[in-house]
Each structure stands twice: as structure tokens, then as C-alpha cells.
Amino acid sequence: MIDLYYWPTPNGWKISIMLEEAGLPYRLKPVNIGKGEQFAPDFLAISPNNRMPAIVDHDPPGGGEPLAVFESGAILEYLAEKSGKFLPREVRGRYQVMQWVMWQMGGLGPMCGQNHHFSQYAPEKIPYAIDRYVKETNRLYGVLNKQLKGREFICGALSIADFACWPWIVPHERQGQKLDDFPDLKRWFLAMKARPAVAKGYAVGRELREQQPLMTDEAKKILFGQTAAVVR
Secondary structure, X not given: OEEEEEOOOHHHHHHHHHHHHHOOOEEEEXXXXXXXXXXXXXXXXXXXXXXXXXXXXXXXXXXXXXXXXXXXXXXXXXXXXXXXXXOOOOHHHHHHHHHHHHHHHHHHHHHHHHHXXXXXXXXXXXXXXXXXXXXXXXXXXXXXXXXXXXXXXXXXXXXXXXXXXXXXXXXXXXXXXXXXXXXXXXXXXXXXXXXXXXXHHHHOOHHHHHHOOOOOHHHHHHHHOXXXXXXX
């Protein structure tokens, strides 16, 4: 059994979608990031970067004590290896997939995140910052659209690269992007959305966010005012 420490955000959806696609049993452990539950000592022992998602696998390959994994890219790779799905074993295919997972981790996710912050959450609107991140998001959409030309999925076959990237395209309207400008990306996005396991993974914990809206003023202070003091 896998414990999934989670909140319904793009990084959380990556893992719930992967678990559903791989058919791995898991228990949901909500981490309310708007209330600061990611700073609890018990969670920091699992995720020292005080970020969700994280997992604890109570039946890791090779046996032994439960294994904790944090960082969504590492979790995706771990679950792929555990299940034997969505990550090729041969070196060329494997590293094609891992390149695109790293592209999402280092580019698409952070740039879209800054886009969200400055356009949606910042206390004052800074035109330069908004323009900078909307344009960079647009560039990254173009990179992904080009990669998807002639391919059903990002690396040909369905992989953890698709699970990593898809959740970050979900809020495209909030990011100032039009999917019609990226026809191959749009085709892929809609095909992924239609997958039952993707839909199920995307729906995990939806009621948590609906019951308690994330972006209260207090939540913003918790999420956007962190220093090194929170991990001491």
C-alpha cells in the first residue's frame, strides 16, 4: 500500500493520475497547504522541502522498511519502476522520457507557477513580471506542440512524461494561453483528458479544495512568505 501525501494542484495531480493509470493501490493523506500542514514535523520527515506531493511505500521493491519519496518527478520515476509501466527499460527510450520529465520539472512547472503567481495571486500587478511569464509559458507550449507533431503522446507511447505535463496545461486559460494556437498540443490534451484513469486521478481530492478555498489572505501569507526558518 502507498500513502499519498497530497493536495489537489498540478503537482499533486501528476501522482494521483500515475497511481490510477498504473493500478497501484494507495491511501490519500491530505496535506492542506493553505493551512500550513506541509510544515508539520511529521511531514517534514517525509518531505524535507516542505512541499507535497510525497509518498510512503509500505511495500517497496526488495522489501524492508517503508520507503518515503518526495519531489514529483522522482515519485513518477519510482512508481514507473515499481509498476514496470510508463518508462521504457531500453536506454534510448528511457532517457527520451526522462528528458521530458526534467523539462517539465525545470521549465513548464516553474514558469507556469510564476505565471499563476504574478497574474493571479500577487498583491500588486507588475506588468513586466506578468508579460515575462505569460510569454515564457507561450514559448514552452510551443516547444511541447512541436514535440507532439506526428506523435500520439509526448514520447510516442504513453509515459510518465505525459502525466508530468498534462496537469500544467489544465489551467491554460488562467495562464493566458489559447489551445487553438497549438493544434498538436490541443489534440494530445483532449485525448489525455478523455482517458478514464486521468479523469479519475484529476478528480482525487476535489472536494478538499471546494470545501476550503485555497487562496484566503492567510493562505497567501503561508504559501508565499516562507524563509529558511520554516525548515529549522
